Amino acid sequence: MKLVVNQVGKSFGSRTILxxxxxxxxxxxxxxxxxxxxxxxxxxxxxxxxxxxxDEGSITVDGDEIKGPSKSRGMVxxxxxxxxxxxxxxxxxxxxxxxxxxxxxxxxxAMEFLKLVGLEPYASHYPGELxxxxxxxxxxxxxxxxxxxILLMDEPFGALxxxxxxxxxxxxxxxxxxxxxxxxxxxxSISEAVYLADRVVVMKHGEIAEIFEVGIKHPRSSHSAxxxxxxxxxERVLMDEEHLELAQAKVGS
Amino acid sequence: xxxxxxxxxxxxxxxxxxxxxxxVMNKQVRGKSPSAVSRFFQKYNILPSxxxxxxxxxxxxxxxxxxxxxxxxxxxxxxxLQEGWELAKTGIITDSLISSTIRIALGFxxxxxxxxxxxxxxxxxxxxxxxxSPILNLVGPIPTLxxxxxxxxWFGIGEFPKVLLIAWTTFIxxxxxxxxxxxxxxxxxxxxxxxxxxxERQIFTRVMLPSAIPNFxxxxxxxLGLSFSALIVSEMMGAKSGLxxxxxxxxxxxxxxxxxxxxxxxxxxxxxxxYLLKLVEKRVMVWRKGGLRDAIEK
Numbered sequence: 001m002k003l004v005v006n007q008v009g010k011s012f013g014s015r016t017i018l019x020x021x022x023x024x025x026x027x028x029x030x031x032x033x034x035x036x037x038x039x040x041x042x043x044x045x046x047x048x049x050x051x052x053x054x055d056e057g058s059i060t061v062d063g064d065e066i067k068g069p070s071k072s073r074g075m076v077x078x079x080x081x082x083x084x085x086x087x088x089x090x091x092x093x094x095x096x097x098x099x100x101x102x103x104x105x106x107x108x109x110a111m112e113f114l115k116l117v118g119l120e121p122y123a124s125h126y127p128g129e130l131x132x133x134x135x136x137x138x139x140x141x142x143x144x145x146x147x148x149x150i151l152l153m154d155e156p157f158g159a160l161x162x163x164x165x166x167x168x169x170x171x172x173x174x175x176x177x178x179x180x181x182x183x184x185x186x187x188x189s190i191s192e193a194v195y196l197a198d199r200v201v202v203m204k205h206g207e208i209a210e211i212f213e214v215g216i217k218h219p220r221s222s223h224s225a226x227x228x229x230x231x232x233x234x235e236r237v238l239m240d241e242e243h244l245e246l247a248q249a250k251v252g253s
Numbered sequence: 254x255x256x257x258x259x260x261x262x263x264x265x266x267x268x269x270x271x272x273x274x275x276x277v278m279n280k281q282v283r284g285k286s287p288s289a290v291s292r293f294f295q296k297y298n299i300l301p302s303x304x305x306x307x308x309x310x311x312x313x314x315x316x317x318x319x320x321x322x323x324x325x326x327x328x329x330x331x332x333x334l335q336e337g338w339e340l341a342k343t344g345i346i347t348d349s350l351i352s353s354t355i356r357i358a359l360g361f362x363x364x365x366x367x368x369x370x371x372x373x374x375x376x377x378x379x380x381x382x383x384x385x386s387p388i389l390n391l392v393g394p395i396p397t398l399x400x401x402x403x404x405x406x407w408f409g410i411g412e413f414p415k416v417l418l419i420a421w422t423t424f425i426x427x428x429x430x431x432x433x434x435x436x437x438x439x440x441x442x443x444x445x446x447x448x449x450x451x452x453e454r455q456i457f458t459r460v461m462l463p464s465a466i467p468n469f470x471x472x473x474x475x476x477l478g479l480s481f482s483a484l485i486v487s488e489m490m491g492a493k494s495g496l497x498x499x500x501x502x503x504x505x506x507x508x509x510x511x512x513x514x515x516x517x518x519x520x521x522x523x524x525x526x527x528y529l530l531k532l533v534e535k536r537v538m539v540w541r542k543g544g545l546r547d548a549i550e551k
Contacts, residue, residue, distance in 0.1 A: 126540040
């Protein structure tokens with residue numbers, strides 16, 4: 001699988017959201033797209049998912065242009081978007097079921113992925129009865145159960161508290177080492193990006209500012225060699241010059 | 254309410270054991286814990302209704318001697334029970350209950366089915382909505398009762414115009430609420446279904462429909478009240494049975510007690526239908542959380 005974003009631009013009305021975005025994603029890669037809110041990172045992800053179409057340029061998967069949503073590109077939403085009227089198990093079985101997998105087998109697949117995220121005891125609960133972190137784990141399991149070629153995650157841990165975020169990060173890392181999926185992960189947390197990604201794509205004002213190779217060995221922690229350095233390098237790119245000056249002035253005074 | 258129920262159950266348990274265990278029950282059940290009677294009323298909130306009838310009875314009895322107004326205008330509940338029994342023996346009550354129930358059930362179901370059907374089509378095809386919604390806006394606000402004489406002229410005084418009137422009364426609110434339900438399905442739900450490989454049809458049957466059910470049920474609750482007035486009025490004009498017919502018949506012969514009997518039966522029948530709808534709601538909406546009851550524990 002090879003995803004190529006080629007010279008993509010998008011504008012809503014007179015506002016340009018994205019311009020000249022180039023990005024190539026290979027199989028089994030974990031890529032984080034990092035940027036301030038409003039930098040166009042979610043728009044890029046929505047276009048790769050097929051919910052939006054680019055105004056300029058093209059997005060292709062193995063040479064085929066993306067024309068709409070597809071089960072080969074799974075999505076995890078910030079607000080988890082679970083079906084509230086289905087039990088957890090049915091939520092996860094939804095993907096296989098609509099893809100014509102026999103019901104019994106779909107349920108088996110659902111249980112398998114529930115086990116992966118450690119939520120088997122909650123199989124017959126409804127999403128409303130679960131905590132935020134659990135819901136998001138179900139969201140990930142549901143997206144994975146359709147066996148997508150690439151998993152798109154739109155600030156999946158953005159609505160979670162700091163502690164849960166930390167646990168979810170570790171958990172996602174574990175799932176990745178088990179399944180080796182291809183992941184495109186949108187976030188605005190630098191540490192999250194450095195912790196998870198093989199490559200960090202930093203976006204600013206609708207353009208890709210820089211791409212960093214995070215060469216740190218897994219499992220990573222904030223004490224891993226080079227972790228802090230990578231973070232400050234990304235931070236320097238991410239922060240606008242004026243902001244940086246302001247920060248320095250504050251430190252000076 | 255919830256908390257009260259829980260304590261009631263707990264006390265019930267301990268009380269039962271003391272009853273079996275020892276005769277000194279009175280000592281063990283302290284003044285603090287509620288008695289069996291008050292527990293019963295905690296569970297079934299019928300005390301206000303009982304008091305209502307008791308006061309009515311007292312007032313009517315006093316009025317019979319004191320003559321604030323003609324005692325015939327407000328018969329006592331016990332008198333109504335006797336008269337009701339007499340009336341029931343003629344078979345008219347059973348007949349009327351059956352025919353009214355059939356009319357309302359039929360009209361309600363037909364109206365709901367057509368409303369959901371048109372709602373589905375309207376939300377699926379923009380052109381249909383463009384053509385239909387101005388017309389619905391035009392005829393929707395007309396009180397259906399205004400149409401009844403017309404219906405009778407068009408379709409006669411048989412069952413058809415009555416059922417049609419009830420169906421029409423059900424149709425409009427159910428359609429409006431259901432359409433609103435289809436429109437307010439969160440877009441992320443549709444997006445996630447698309448990304449899981451659902452076809453447009455599957456999205457409709459497995460995401461849009463279940464997601465609109467709460468709205469549909471609200472519409473059904475709203476229209477149930479309206480449909481009942483349509484039922485009664487349609488039975489008042491050109492019918493040979495039904496609860497509305499009993500009222501008109503009683504007016505013609507100045508049998509006020511029969512009027513009251515029909516009125517009470519209408520209330521009971523409405524409560525029954527409303528209860529059935531609530532049962533359906535409870536079954537379908539087990540996943541729903543919220544409201545004050547879930548907000549804080551009392």
